[in-house]
Amino acid sequence: MNNEWRNRWREGRIGFHRDAVHPALERYWPTLAVASDSKVLVPLCGKSLDMRWLAERGHPVLGIELAEEAVAQFVAEGSGEVSRYRHGVFEVCRQGHVELWCGDFFHFHIDQALEVEAFYDRAALIALPEATRQRYAFHLAQLLPPGARGLLISLTRQDGPDKGPPFSVAADEVERLFSPNFELARQAVLPPDERGFAEEVWTLVRRGPERDAPAGE
Template sequence: MTNDAWLSRWDEGRIGFNLESPHTGLTDYWSALALARHTRVLVPLCGKSVDMRWLAHQGHPVVGVELAQAALLQFTQGSDDDVEHVSRDGFKGIRQSGVEILCGDFFQFRRDHGGSFGAFYDRAALIALPPARRQRYAFHLAQLLPPGAVGLLITLEKTGEAIKHGPPFHVSRKELEHLFDANFERTWLGEFTAIDGEREDIWQLVRKGPVDDEIQVQR
């Protein structure tokens, strides 16, 4: 999906991908990552996902990156807690209830914008992107995470004619190998049936490379 198409969806209210409660894949499998409560979590293409509030309630400082300004406004309407406005080198955003959301293009987001992350969560980022942009996404995500950082990735497997359509897009296991295995250790954790009847797979990804002391403490 292009940036313009994504913004159009928000402008037109076509955001059925948002859930009113935390995703089952998150609540059932997050503990498998064995993260310390204070571990900072990156959420790419986060929208207004309530998953971020769930992560914050587990004790994680959460940083989401989202292109649509409307998503930030709608996120803050989900709580009566105070809202703080933040600015990080061209990215402006909000902070509420342990969640910081920066508004801008994820592909322009750098480590110095968000600091060091020990974890990430992707429920609807990879599957929102067409094939031509998924390789760039996987590489950019790897650049933002230090060795040892761990993440939870949820993908969608479609069947029949549905494979040709999206978002959300079908992402096969073979494509995941091509996208991530050069930079991440990937482990399948489980699967379940999504609302539309398609299969969702839950993956643990660990950034490859020598682990420094900082990440060892966070994990």
């Protein structure tokens, strides 16, 4: 899967990339009431313009991307000075309020996410095959503190075989994957596009640890 993803970027097969900010981000992010200075984690971020939208609203953004080409293109298409450094196994580029960590999301650990308080997923869950999605949902939960809020945009395919990525992820699977660690609510189901994909918009809040019952109960 990792090699396939890199090959897509090398060959320019990035039909999943949007040339505009996602309207669901503009519509539903404000409803989360995330503090403007909260750092936002964006897994499998590509070169998404959504990261610049978040940064323009004051959020420090931490994007994680496997393909070096995506990171290079994001920086080249942006403006401002770029600083580069290494953090563990990740090569990091910083431009303005956006940090791009180039490497495997599953190698990103909680000690590297100490300042993260929110997340945004438009193309991470749906980029992963079914066998990996549970691992992704669990790992994401481990990186986020109780109360962290996020926006997830999933896809369902109305007809035809699922030859992703992007993969079709039904609503019941989203609930099964995330409900153990998140309070989640489906906010919208958008009309199918020309490929038969319908986007579903979810808001999530990381559950806190269970409290011990008071003595005597």
